[in-house]
Amino acid sequence: MMQGNYALQAKDLNIYYGSFRAVKDIELNIHTNKITSFIGPSGCGKSTLLRAFNRMNDLIEISHMKGSIEYKGKNLYDSDVDPVEVRRRIGMVFQKPNPFPKSIYDNIAWGAKINGFRGNMDELVEESLRSAALWDEVKDKLDQSGLSLSGGQQQRLCIARTIAVKPEIILMDEPCSALDPIATLKIEELMRQLQEEYTIVIVTHNMQQAARASDYTAFLNMDSSDRAGYMVEFNETNEMFTSPQNQETEDYITGRFG
Amino acid sequence: MADQLNYPEGEALSDQIARRHTRGKIWRSSFLVALIIAILVLVSLVYNVVNQAFGLVAVENAIDPAVLVSQTGADPATVSLDELTKDDYVEMLQANISTGLGRRLERDQRFYEDRLVFDNQAAWDAACAAAEPAAGCLLPARDTDNVYQLVIERVVEQRVIETWFLRDSLLRGDEIRAEFLAENPNAEIEFRSWLTADFLTRPQSSRPELAGVRTAIFGSLWVVLVTLLFSFPVGVGAAIYLEEYASKQNIVNRIIQTNINNLAGVPSIIYGMLGLAIFVRVLGAVSSGYLFDYASIENRQNSLINSMESNFGITIIIEDGDVTSAIEGPNAAFDLSVTEAQLLVDEFTTLSWRNFDIDEVDASVIVARGLRIPVSVETDDNGTERLVPKDDSVMTAANFSLLSREMANAAKAIDNGRTVISAGLTLGLLILPIIIINAQEAVRAVPLSMRQASMGLGATQWQTIWNHVLPQALPGILTGTILAMSRAIGETAPLVVVGASTFIAFDPNGPFSKFTVMPIQIYQWTSRPQAEFRNIAAAAIIVLLILLLSLNATAVLLRNRYANK
Ligand SMILES: Nc1ncnc2c1ncn2[C@@H]1O[C@H](COP(=O)(O)OP(=O)(O)OP(=O)(O)O)[C@@H](O)[C@H]1O
Ligand SMILES: [Mg+2]
Numbered sequence: 064m065m066q067g068n069y070a071l072q073a074k075d076l077n078i079y080y081g082s083f084r085a086v087k088d089i090e091l092n093i094h095t096n097k098i099t100s101f102i103g104p105s106g107c108g109k110s111t112l113l114r115a116f117n118r119m120n121d122l123i124e125i126s127h128m129k130g131s132i133e134y135k136g137k138n139l140y141d142s143d144v145d146p147v148e149v150r151r152r153i154g155m156v157f158q159k160p161n162p163f164p165k166s167i168y169d170n171i172a173w174g175a176k177i178n179g180f181r182g183n184m185d186e187l188v189e190e191s192l193r194s195a196a197l198w199d200e201v202k203d204k205l206d207q208s209g210l211s212l213s214g215g216q217q218q219r220l221c222i223a224r225t226i227a228v229k230p231e232i233i234l235m236d237e238p239c240s241a242l243d244p245i246a247t248l249k250i251e252e253l254m255r256q257l258q259e260e261y262t263i264v265i266v267t268h269n270m271q272q273a274a275r276a277s278d279y280t281a282f283l284n285m286d287s288s289d290r291a292g293y294m295v296e297f298n299e300t301n302e303m304f305t306s307p308q309n310q311e312t313e314d315y316i317t318g319r320f321g
Numbered sequence: 322m323a324d325q326l327n328y329p330e331g332e333a334l335s336d337q338i339a340r341r342h343t344r345g346k347i348w349r350s351s352f353l354v355a356l357i358i359a360i361l362v363l364v365s366l367v368y369n370v371v372n373q374a375f376g377l378v379a380v381e382n383a384i385d386p387a388v389l390v391s392q393t394g395a396d397p398a399t400v401s402l403d404e405l406t407k408d409d410y411v412e413m414l415q416a417n418i419s420t421g422l423g424r425r426l427e428r429d430q431r432f433y434e435d436r437l438v439f440d441n442q443a444a445w446d447a448a449c450a451a452a453e454p455a456a457g458c459l460l461p462a463r464d465t466d467n468v469y470q471l472v473i474e475r476v477v478e479q480r481v482i483e484t485w486f487l488r489d490s491l492l493r494g495d496e497i498r499a500e501f502l503a504e505n506p507n508a509e510i511e512f513r514s515w516l517t518a519d520f521l522t523r524p525q526s527s528r529p530e531l532a533g534v535r536t537a538i539f540g541s542l543w544v545v546l547v548t549l550l551f552s553f554p555v556g557v558g559a560a561i562y563l564e565e566y567a568s569k570q571n572i573v574n575r576i577i578q579t580n581i582n583n584l585a586g587v588p589s590i591i592y593g594m595l596g597l598a599i600f601v602r603v604l605g606a607v608s609s610g611y612l613f614d615y616a617s618i619e620n621r622q623n624s625l626i627n628s629m630e631s632n633f634g635i636t637i638i639i640e641d642g643d644v645t646s647a648i649e650g651p652n653a654a655f656d657l658s659v660t661e662a663q664l665l666v667d668e669f670t671t672l673s674w675r676n677f678d679i680d681e682v683d684a685s686v687i688v689a690r691g692l693r694i695p696v697s698v699e700t701d702d703n704g705t706e707r708l709v710p711k712d713d714s715v716m717t718a719a720n721f722s723l724l725s726r727e728m729a730n731a732a733k734a735i736d737n738g739r740t741v742i743s744a745g746l747t748l749g750l751l752i753l754p755i756i757i758i759n760a761q762e763a764v765r766a767v768p769l770s771m772r773q774a775s776m777g778l779g780a781t782q783w784q785t786i787w788n789h790v791l792p793q794a795l796p797g798i799l800t801g802t803i804l805a806m807s808r809a810i811g812e813t814a815p816l817v818v819v820g821a822s823t824f825i826a827f828d829p830n831g832p833f834s835k836f837t838v839m840p841i842q843i844y845q846w847t848s849r850p851q852a853e854f855r856n857i858a859a860a861a862i863i864v865l866l867i868l869l870l871s872l873n874a875t876a877v878l879l880r881n882r883y884a885n886k
Contacts, residue, residue: 122769122776124568151779161770163789173788174778221774228778 070095070232070262071116076130078111078120085111087291089130091281093232098254098263100273100300103283104315108292109266110158112283113234116264117153118146151178154230158237160217162209162224167192167201170209170220174228187227195223196253215246222253226261233257235265239272251276270316274304282312370866373859374515377490379501379508383478389413402477403469410468411438417476426471428455434462481530482508484852515853516860524828525842529853532846534861538868539828540741540821540836541810545872547745547832548752548809549802555749556756556805557798563757564764565786585754593818596747601738601819608738608746610833739820742832747819748812752805759801763794792883799880803873810869813840839865 069092076089086108093099093116101109111120118139120126131138139149162170171188180187188205192198197219201212209220218238225233235254239247247269254263254276267273273280281297296303296312307313329337387397393409411432414423423439428448432438437445449458463471473479482505485497490512498510523533559581567574600608767790775785821841829836839861846858 117777119773119777122772124570147779147781150777154779155773155777157770157773157777159770161768161774163771163774164793174780177778177780177784177788224774224778 068095069093070134071264072133073112073115074131074133076112076115076128076132078108078115078128079126080123081125084289084291086115086283087286087289087293089294091294091297093262093264094279095262096258096260097278098258098265098276099279099281100277101264101266101281101283102268102270102273102315103292103295104285105268106290106292107283107285109283110236112292113236113264113266114155116232116234117150117155119150119155121146151228152230153232153234154225154228156218156221156225156233156235156238158240160214160221160241162212162217162220164208164210166206167209167212167220168205171224171227174224178228180228191223191227192220194226194253194257195219196249196256197223213246215242215249218242218246218250219253222250226257230261232262232264235263237266237268240268247272274300280304282309282315284311284315370859370862372487373856374487374863375490376487376513376856377485377494377497377510378481378513379483379505379510380479381482381505381508383480384417384476385507386477389472389476392416402472405469407465407468410465410472413472413476414468415439422475428457430460430467431457431462432468479530481853484513484856514860515856516863520857520860521864525837529849529851529857532854532857534839534842534864536828537837537839537842537861538864541838541865541868543741543829543832543834543836544745544748544816544838545806545809547742548748549806551746551749552753552756552805553802556753556802557760559753560757560760560764560798561786561791564761565782565790581754581757585758589751589812590814590818592747592751593815595750596743596815596819600743600746604743605738608740608743608833610740610742610831613833739822739835740833741829741836744816744819744821744836744838745832747815748809751812751815752809755805755808756798756801759804760794760798763797763801764790766797767793795883796880799876799883803876803880806876807869807873810838810865810872811840813838813844816841839868 071091071093073089073091076086076091077084078086089112101113103109111126114120115128116132116139120128128140131140133139134149134153137144163173165173168188171191172184175184175187189198189202192201197216200216201207201220204211209217212220218241222233222235222238239250242250251272254265257263265277277300279297280300280303282295282303283292284295285292296307296309298308303312304316307316328334386402390397390400390402390405393405393412395405414426415438420439427437427439440448445458448455483501489497501510502508520533521538522535523531524536525534526532563574563578563581567577569575606612771789771793772785775789776782780788816838821837822835828834843858843861843865846854846861849855
């Protein structure tokens, strides 16, 4: 693994909610143009860790962090870094589809507009919807509300919206948990296509999804004494699922956990 | 197995379920009872109001129309009063009203194009040659209908002598008629709705038959407008700051929040005291409009001084902008001629929106800081009221000089902030906590996922608030505003303290006008001794309710438009 090919590097990362430490001592490298998945039991801090990568935890007043996350050699949490720019470069798709209560067109155009997009908006909308494999389904009803779509379509709309602002990294927090298997497969396929241009980090509870759709996997677990999440093992997905280094990992992926 | 035995089975189970249902049914019926009580209270309120706003009245005429008809030589059995000619009506006026009144009516609008009825030609020409000619010089002559109305008003002089409630009128109308007419053979009984189109469009009057709510409606609308213009942006702004920017951890913010919650429960009279202290007293120069109207007030003062000098021979001396003394003219103790008194009273009424209280007790005197001029209220053909000094307006020279000094000072109007803007801002303070709390709730109800979606795309916090939080919170914010506005329209106590006038014969025409509002008007009418005032108070309550409902309906429509987007 070449140094410098990392999109993100977390160093000695600890994240707190008030005095409660939710995630501790994370050392993690996210590879450029690869898909990295986070797996682990509920409450171990996967979402918390993911949100740290684009400073989404800033929205939670009681949360604060120690350590650093490096992006292009710069700590995202340095005082001269503007979180707005961080989120423009590192986009996020959430567990529950959350389109704006606007038209499908505006759902995509809005993000571009506020970020000062100067090109052809119609082209951008079409291109983003195509990349999110949604164009054919919605091309005749772009002026309908984004909320009128099905759950799976809404989630792809949210992905299209994220792609439209041309981030470099896309964070996805259980993007398929509200979707049926077919929609899930569609999104996995989509991730594979997006991978060429984007670095993707995904949180999932679905072991097959992690095995199928990701290049690297990080397994997080919760420390039974202080309930803080820590990283048990990080490896290439094939390795992790065929020959896990750690007993805890093996128990978890084979379903013997707990 | 042992666990299952701890639950009732069979007979016991159905008993237990039945008991639970019974308990539910008892609650359900007690809620129904509560609802019925609420409806009964509402119905009895509406019944009470409607009962007084409509009903039979007994009217009596100063002169029987039949007598008037027969005086013209026509047969009252076949001809009614409204079928006569204009000449007949003018003759009736000549026979029955004073020359002074007739002349004034003629100056307002003449009876014939080609001749004068009450005035003599020389005086008329003089009046028309004056710098400000009488209105009648410019208008065409009165038509038949106009003169007929004058006859009804001035000659027939219909008066209400007794009124009955709607219930009695409907249930025992015939009985009432028979009984009352036996005792008062001259009276006539008719059914009357006190709520008429005229009632809406006429200004306040000391005579209940002529009184209307126009000034009060305008007053209420102006006050509510100022209230909303102040409290909506300030309240919503404060709510956004508290919800979106202020740290909930910060002790100062928590104290502020607690205070806002408590302010919503402070009695309204306290806000009245606050408004009086701040807006009326401290900011009087602003709230009276003096600061914005400085030049025209100086001019007004000068023209008043000139008019005093040329008309009454009184010299007013001003030093440093204050009237120091008024030197009496040549007449040491003079009787005010009617013309002079009229002049004075006209000066008064143009100033009165700022500084004078016209005493409401049958409006028979103008009271200016202890000084009284006897006047009466007269209504001209357009329904506008004018104060007219009584023929016996006698004033001592000392009083008169005092009065002119008062008037010159009044023209400056520095110290009277008892205006629409003070009232509006006071009510604005009163409803501010309500608007803040409701807006906060609405803003809080916007899901975190919306903010995350927006911020996740690289939006700034303000872009998120403006584009997503506010639009989604708007219906809730407007609901709170509607509640607050309803409260503001119905408020009475703080406005009494801030100084709503009880008698305003002129429409408020801006934020610096004196004003009265509907609830104060209603209160004032209900406290009058004459029974008819209670009837028009009931009619005014209906108007207030309709006003309230229509303002609310507008706001609800507005809200639904936003909610649908
Ligand atoms: N906003 C918050 N305020 C306080 N504590 C929080 C907050 N969000 C998460 N936590 C705590 O942090 C810990 C980790 O939560 P997190 O949501 O990151 O878990 P997760 O691994 O994503 O779980 P799941 O798989 O169920 O989504 C949990 O103990 C949770 O209670
Ligand atoms: Mg999670």
